[in-house]
Amino acid sequence: MKHGFLHSNIEERDGRLFFAGADTVGLAEKYGTPLMLLDEDRIRARCRMYRRAAEKYFGEGSKPLYASKALSFRGIYRIMAEEGMSADIVSPGELYTAASAGFPMENAYFHGNNKSDADVEYAVKNGIGYFVVDSVEELSAVDRIAGEAGIRQRILLRITPGIDPHTHEKINTGRVDSKFGFAIETGAAERITGEALSKKNVELCGFHCHIGSQIFDAAPFMLAAELMIRFIADIKEKTGYEAEILNLGGGFGVRYVEDDPKADIEAMIEASANTVKRACRECGVRMPRILLEPGRSIVADAGMTLYTVGTVKEIPGFRNYVSVDGGMTDNPRYTLYGARYTMAVANRADAEADFECTVCGRCCESGDLLGERIMLPRPERGDLLAVFVTGAYNYSMASNYNRVCRPPVVMIRDGKDTLAVRRESFSDMTACDI
Numbered sequence: 001m002k003h004g005f006l007h008s009n010i011e012e013r014d015g016r017l018f019f020a021g022a023d024t025v026g027l028a029e030k031y032g033t034p035l036m037l038l039d040e041d042r043i044r045a046r047c048r049m050y051r052r053a054a055e056k057y058f059g060e061g062s063k064p065l066y067a068s069k070a071l072s073f074r075g076i077y078r079i080m081a082e083e084g085m086s087a088d089i090v091s092p093g094e095l096y097t098a099a100s101a102g103f104p105m106e107n108a109y110f111h112g113n114n115k116s117d118a119d120v121e122y123a124v125k126n127g128i129g130y131f132v133v134d135s136v137e138e139l140s141a142v143d144r145i146a147g148e149a150g151i152r153q154r155i156l157l158r159i160t161p162g163i164d165p166h167t168h169e170k171i172n173t174g175r176v177d178s179k180f181g182f183a184i185e186t187g188a189a190e191r192i193t194g195e196a197l198s199k200k201n202v203e204l205c206g207f208h209c210h211i212g213s214q215i216f217d218a219a220p221f222m223l224a225a226e227l228m229i230r231f232i233a234d235i236k237e238k239t240g241y242e243a244e245i246l247n248l249g250g251g252f253g254v255r256y257v258e259d260d261p262k263a264d265i266e267a268m269i270e271a272s273a274n275t276v277k278r279a280c281r282e283c284g285v286r287m288p289r290i291l292l293e294p295g296r297s298i299v300a301d302a303g304m305t306l307y308t309v310g311t312v313k314e315i316p317g318f319r320n321y322v323s324v325d326g327g328m329t330d331n332p333r334y335t336l337y338g339a340r341y342t343m344a345v346a347n348r349a350d351a352e353a354d355f356e357c358t359v360c361g362r363c364c365e366s367g368d369l370l371g372e373r374i375m376l377p378r379p380e381r382g383d384l385l386a387v388f389v390t391g392a393y394n395y396s397m398a399s400n401y402n403r404v405c406r407p408p409v410v411m412i413r414d415g416k417d418t419l420a421v422r423r424e425s426f427s428d429m430t431a432c433d434i
């Protein structure tokens, strides 16, 4: 059976795998492996789709933020700035990277469940647009530090609506039991809202929720939207405060393997918008500006990783191991949560995939796998292995375990490649060692 190529930016030409219109074999020769490729045209197209859909369905002032934990380096923040995207950042390191790329800080939203006083000071000093406040302690710290800086800091509050996106049900304990957010049903959300409204140096602009990831269906977003509008109405009735902004979070699904569904993101946005409009009418609140916060669905299928095959071990009666020159250091997602991937031998992309194997990395760690029960043409030492859909939560989760150097990132635009992040060197890894 021939490999299905899953996404329209992956194709075979004369036996070679092409990605974003570029020859992967040629790119591997030019830059070496492991190599992370990014389809810049696709990233920009996704940004435009989200911007258009947010305005079209939710109305003027509604917009997408790029959840930059999915893939963070300077070049991506430049693209986001050019595409008019706002950004979600979760650490001072992401903030620094964005700011140093010239990303406008007024369009940045600072997330995270445990921001230190130093983090808060750093973000205030850099003129961050909004804090998404996620604890009582943080609210006090933001109020105090904004006061010292002589500003009134805009904030959203992170609320837990209590939904499990994978059962579509409102769950009384499951989602309330989270390190993130203030739960509506315990009364914590209402209490923190009252407290935020009483702070002198804080301007409460609205609420945020994020129900999960890899969601392929509109129903959980609709349920979250409904619960959040009802919460906004309840707060209005009790305090007179009417939220101006509602951030509905990210989590739009991406296809990694053939049997994943295809998410119709625009249809999900339209359905959520219809719910928000109806709920606002029914509850007698004005339509808030809606923010969406996609990460994975902007960059995941715009990424591909290339590796060189090394050792191939066939263990009769057990399994076949195919080793590559990267692994959990550049892609820890299989090791972390059994994430599934589609793979191909890039220099023999038309060969029959009749060899079942476990693809493993080079680390001294038996859990260092990229996938099990993978069907490939029997790989040989020196073959080029492509792993598809690696744009999200790969490079951003990469480590230097075993002092393995992180791969370079190459952007492809109009079929032309440019280096966006150079390959790490041994001296980069000892740079902090005294």
Ligand SMILES: *Cc1c(COP(=O)(O)O)cnc(C)c1O
Binding pocket: 067, 069, 070, 088, 111, 210, 212, 213, 214, 249, 250, 251, 252, 293, 294, 295, 296, 297
């Ligand atoms: C991770 C995260 C996102 C992005 O989720 P995706 O599944 O990558 O779209 C958005 N908002 C918050 C608060 C997150 O933690």
